Amino acid sequence: MSADLQHIKQVMAEADCLFSEAEVEAALDNMAGAICAELADSNPIVYSVMNGGLIITGKLLPKLPFPMEVSYLHATRYRNKLSGGELFWKARAEHSLVGRTVLIVDDILDEGHTLAAIVEYCRDAGAEKVFTAVLLDKQHDRKAYAGMRADFTGLDVEDRYIFGYGLDYKGYWRNAAGIFALKGH
Ligand SMILES: O=P(O)(O)OC[C@H]1O[C@H](OP(=O)(O)OP(=O)(O)O)[C@H](O)[C@@H]1O
Numbered sequence: 398m399s400a401d402l403q404h405i406k407q408v409m410a411e412a413d414c415l416f417s418e419a420e421v422e423a424a425l426d427n428m429a430g431a432i433c434a435e436l437a438d439s440n441p442i443v444y445s446v447m448n449g450g451l452i453i454t455g456k457l458l459p460k461l462p463f464p465m466e467v468s469y470l471h472a473t474r475y476r477n478k479l480s481g482g483e484l485f486w487k488a489r490a491e492h493s494l495v496g497r498t499v500l501i502v503d504d505i506l507d508e509g510h511t512l513a514a515i516v517e518y519c520r521d522a523g524a525e526k527v528f529t530a531v532l533l534d535k536q537h538d539r540k541a542y543a544g545m546r547a548d549f550t551g552l553d554v555e556d557r558y559i560f561g562y563g564l565d566y567k568g569y570w571r572n573a574a575g576i577f578a579l580k581g582h
Pocket residue numbers: 446447448449450472473474475476477481503504505506507508509510511512564565
């Protein structure tokens with residue numbers, strides 16, 4: 398059954414905007430500069446992590462003026478809930494990763510279990526180098542391992558339930574043009 402649309406609208410009306418569209422776009426510009434400096438000559442395969450990585454990948458990649466292949470992986474552990482569970486793979490890589498440089502693009506590094514599992518999967522598949530890029534890094538001490546960071550991070554975000562720019566609230570508001578925090582969470 399689909400969510401109650403009145404509730405979905407109310408969630409947006411009551412949310413706190415943590416970063417405006419302009420602030421996110423500026424962060425994406427900075428990320429693009431750092432990625433370009435590191436990967437421009439590496440002929441990478443770029444994997445967008447579905448579904449959350451969809452928007453940021455579409456915004457980021459046109460800012461990277463060098464040759465790359467682009468595809469997607471689909472792994473999920475929240476499944477429209479507010480807290481994560483076991484990682485469930487829906488689609489793995491179709492290319493051979495042997496000897497390749499891989500860039501994984503996702504919306505958020507929260508506890509980091511998703512990204513850690515994807516990096517391990519790419520290494521096991523023979524990738525020579527695996528880089529990670531996330532728009533948001535949630536600030537708390539529950540990371541998969543102490544000090545975990547992506548190679549490229551757009552913005553640090555407070556420890557609340559976030560939506561917008563690919564992140565969903567119960568499957569909605571991935572399209573929101575800003576980073577929002579759920580009231581009371
Ligand atoms: O760092 P973690 O605690 O592992 O959480 C981060 C992951 O959670 C979200 O995906 P989700 O499982 O919600 O699936 P979705 O991308 O389809 O929303 C998000 O897009 C990241 O992939």
